[in-house]
Amino acid sequence: MTKRIAALALAPVMAAALTGFALRQPPAPEARPLPPVIQPLAGAPQIALLPPSAVTALPRLAPQVTGLATATPEGLQHDWPGLHLRARFTGTALRLLFDDAANRFRLSLDGRPVAILTRTGNQVVDLTGLPPGPHDIALEKLSESPGPALFGGVFLPPGSTALPPPAPAARLFDFIGDSDSVGYANTATNRACTPDTVFLATDSSAAFGPRTAAQFGADYRLIARSGLGLVRNYDGADPGRTMTMLYPPPPETPPQIIVIALGSNDFSTPLRDGEPWPDAAALRADFTRALVAFTRQRHAEAPHAQILLLVFTEYGADILAAHQAAQAELASTGLATTLVPLPKLGRHACDWHPTLDDHALIAQTLIDAITALPAP
Template sequence: MRFMMLAVGLGLVAASAFTQAPPLAITRIADTPATLRALPMQVGGRTVEDGAQLLRQWPGTYFESAFHGSTIAFAVGKGRVHLTARVDNGTPASLVEPKPGLYRIAGLTPGNHRLRIDVVSESQAEATAFGGIFAPAGTTARPLRARARRIEFIGDSHTVGYGNTATSNTCTQDQVWSTTDTARGLPGLLGARYDADYRVNAISGRGIVRNYDGFAADTLPQAYPYATLDHAHPADDRGWSPQVIVIALGTNDFSTPLRPTERWKTRDALHADYQQTYVRFVQTLRARHPAARIILWSTDLADGEIAAQIAQVHARLRAAGDTRLSYAPVHKLGFTGCHAHPDTADDAAIADAVARAIDADPAAWKG
């Protein structure tokens, strides 16, 4: 978990570009750096320093600060993004595609508070920027309590929360984007359940060796070493030491038929490549985090092919001597989110299944 202090470096003009959810009163304001002080900030997820801002592209990024006062501000940078802001345990307020600028939350009860800004949308097309959290006059910084528990999530759209708040399976791409909420999906649910910091390294449509319908792009293991998907910034994971790693990959490898132009000529060949690559990927994670409890989970889609292949990966890893490893199959989901993806009720069922695997290990949080 990183602690940052950033200075304001944005051109700011008065306007309004958000969808507000009570009780927070959020306004976009004009201000100058001289009237604000950057607060220490806890950052969840991979980020890259870019002058006075942080760039981020993997989903589920969040930013937190603790303060004393009745007013707090934060700076939004470039890029299309859906954010939620929450003070303490209050109702999150949404900012959908906010313009770059400074945003103020005012009218809080004077006292000690904690502000959390979550990125809930997926950002495959480009990295977006966050400019920091700031104290206006009358607001002072307070120490941040570092959470003792840490979870890393690795996966595809089922981990991202693709279209999980939609009311229909039929969605345009804009509707998918606007109804995706990683904070209400598996990462947010388990993070809240265990009061854990978390990191989400997941990309919709990607697999272990094969992406959805065979489309050409990095697979998840190929993208994993980078902080941004263009490979411009290698990930700096120093200081990140998860006690639990939750992985779900295989939906995109197996949910569509092989095309004649793909390199696997038979399903058996795909299975062999998948198992070998998945085992190697998990062993790489194990080398970095030798004490972590690693949990593989799967749905029962694709007539059970996904679950059967992940069970084989689990068996091979166990046979190779990995004893801090669990497999959590999940059955009978509703898939009423966009394009037959898990909805928030499914996300809760998945979280319960993964939590049972975590709770079965008395030493899960001792790493």
């Protein structure tokens, strides 16, 4: 789901008629100023910015990468949320190359966050003064990309040497959804926000998907984008760019758990004139057909994965009925799914999105549902 802010306009004559009454003013938008490119945290090593030429002659360190990204000679091209990577090395220095004017990352060293990196541009982040010995480096993408960006890689300055990357987690969970799955502005404390606040308040690593995966010692992928629906985007926008059409090719590593959390944007706003569905019943039937086909496609890509259908029931009876009908049709052909209806959420973050407390509630609901699944 995306923005659902209602605006109230009062005509001058109404304003005059209300003279003498105290009108409640709308809350001022939460406005967070953009931080510097490097925001060191407690215990951070020395961190500086260098030009891209600072890594030209250096060996590249091979990380363990999770998330949707395309490996190119220049690095990892990415535009879906939730990209994260880990690498190991020994030495006192490390360099990371970015070509990314859009995103925000958390950099951790030996299990402790040491810096937030915001819209680095085409620069090298240079870490020096680390204690001698082996180190574990982690980089997590926190933001939602407005378009493709590039992470150029991890490089070893003189005196630092590569260690084998960490082993991947034994289990992998995929979360397919919209802005709620992204973690849109989930750290905000106000529903009214500036665009910069939405950007700075989004932390995909704290969304319900990563929280759920962490409970099972699993890794995660987020295949999610704000505003997307399965057959109908929020308020009928961009009809040629739904999740059905934009879903990426399947990664090489299949997941063990797939959570499909779509439908909020399909059903949250009334149909507009000119849309292809004559009424809500037609939209519900079309969504059901699409969800059945979409789920079968995910099953074909990962035949051993267990699939959960997460339903944001606060969007009315149609979204739940469509999911129930899809589950029944899938079951009739031998494909079992688990329906996970959610209770009403507080949604006090930007533009009526879930807060961190809401994400914790969703995660716990999924944790309970996954725990109750039969052994695969």
